[in-house]
Amino acid sequence: MRIGIDARGITDEFKGGVGEYTQHIIQSLREYQDLELEFLATGMRQNFKIEGVQNTWLQYPNRVLNFSLKTLGHPYLDRAFSQKPDKVWMPNWNITAISPEAELILTVHDVSIRVLPEVFSQKMRLWHKYIGIDKLLDRVNTIIAVSESTKRDLIDIYGVKSEKIKVIYSGIDPLFRQEFNEQDIDQVKQKYNLPDRYILYLGTIEPRKNIQLLIQAFERIATKDKDVKLVIAGVNGWLYKQIHQSIDNSPFRDRILRIGFVDILDKPIVYKLARVFVYPSLYEGFGFPPLEAMASGTPTIVANNSVFPEIVLNSAYKTSPYDKLELSDIIYNLLTDNSMHNHYSKLGLERSLAFDWTQTAREMRKVFINRYEKD
Numbered sequence: 001m002r003i004g005i006d007a008r009g010i011t012d013e014f015k016g017g018v019g020e021y022t023q024h025i026i027q028s029l030r031e032y033q034d035l036e037l038e039f040l041a042t043g044m045r046q047n048f049k050i051e052g053v054q055n056t057w058l059q060y061p062n063r064v065l066n067f068s069l070k071t072l073g074h075p076y077l078d079r080a081f082s083q084k085p086d087k088v089w090m091p092n093w094n095i096t097a098i099s100p101e102a103e104l105i106l107t108v109h110d111v112s113i114r115v116l117p118e119v120f121s122q123k124m125r126l127w128h129k130y131i132g133i134d135k136l137l138d139r140v141n142t143i144i145a146v147s148e149s150t151k152r153d154l155i156d157i158y159g160v161k162s163e164k165i166k167v168i169y170s171g172i173d174p175l176f177r178q179e180f181n182e183q184d185i186d187q188v189k190q191k192y193n194l195p196d197r198y199i200l201y202l203g204t205i206e207p208r209k210n211i212q213l214l215i216q217a218f219e220r221i222a223t224k225d226k227d228v229k230l231v232i233a234g235v236n237g238w239l240y241k242q243i244h245q246s247i248d249n250s251p252f253r254d255r256i257l258r259i260g261f262v263d264i265l266d267k268p269i270v271y272k273l274a275r276v277f278v279y280p281s282l283y284e285g286f287g288f289p290p291l292e293a294m295a296s297g298t299p300t301i302v303a304n305n306s307v308f309p310e311i312v313l314n315s316a317y318k319t320s321p322y323d324k325l326e327l328s329d330i331i332y333n334l335l336t337d338n339s340m341h342n343h344y345s346k347l348g349l350e351r352s353l354a355f356d357w358t359q360t361a362r363e364m365r366k367v368f369i370n371r372y373e374k375d
Helices: 017-029 062-071 122-131 133-139 148-158 182-191 211-222 241-248 267-273 288-295 308-312 324-336 338-352 357-368
Strands: 002-006 036-042 054-058 087-090 103-108 142-145 165-167 198-202 229-233 256-260 276-279 300-303 317-319
Touching: 002 017, 017 357, 103 133, 122 133, 133 148, 142 148, 142 357, 148 165, 182 267, 198 211, 198 267, 198 288, 211 229, 211 241, 211 324, 241 256, 267 288, 276 288, 276 324, 288 300, 288 308, 288 338, 300 308, 300 324, 308 317, 317 324, 324 338
Parallel strands: 002 036, 002 087, 036 054, 087 103, 103 142, 142 165, 198 229, 198 276, 229 256, 276 300, 300 317
Antiparallel strands: none
16 A cells, blocks of 8 residues: 655654654655555655655745645645555645645644644744644544644534544653663763753743743742752743743753753763653643653653553653742652662563554554554
């Protein structure tokens, strides 16, 4: 069976959440001899490729192509592949136009633009409106939701029928469960100038991640613990300036370290060296960083909302995303109570094993070959 993959929204080298998601699934799907995979992309360079998967480049600038797809409904993207695919898979929503008879499968990672529109820039809100998400959801034949939480949101907010949605969890890279030697650890520690004891946030710098609550909680902890520092890792998203301003205005700004982008190969050690990982996001459709931290053996704190109760169960500490006093108390307890620290470290490691890319690809294949219900 030929599967056409609409990779137009994926950045070079598969960076970013959707890119990594797509890459991991495709690498696992290559093991199935009954699937032939082909990417459709625009403007990608030669390092955008996976061995054994064919690439087709559209000769249109993205802006021109999107305008044509939106206003004219052409060209039909399923006819742009080297051979017409049996099914088209979109790893994320985008402007599209395909033949009426084509079968379309769409992965939905979250619906945060509708749940929390106020934490997005006006440009991002206009882009999602321009895509025409409601119309796209009506057109697709099958929707892959990355969690039960996302499935509920699709039903409640967009009115999608339950039987149209299949829940398939994403996986965690085995890299996060590896052991590292002292030399590797020292190199990463020096590369990012990591302190000996630190609380970690790793993710996009944007309002939805609720980083300002973590900063406030840290300021309270810093008055009691004179040595611990807060490390904030990740790239700037939209509306990031107010978060950096909160750090600059903090009386403990010298103990809040911003280390920026962390290379995927360095992430496990950055997680592992942290005493506590905190991810107080206001909303997530899945949430990779908490599971990555858990897989690295680091006790983890998440907000008690959206997908978190579903994916972490009782293996991470869940707290209110609005109560800085509660958050600071939990962080402080994990910093100082070795028994509690070891308890959540062990539980997190065990829970992370439930998320495996091989299993994700196996479930995706069932959708592609219409075996999902039978199995």
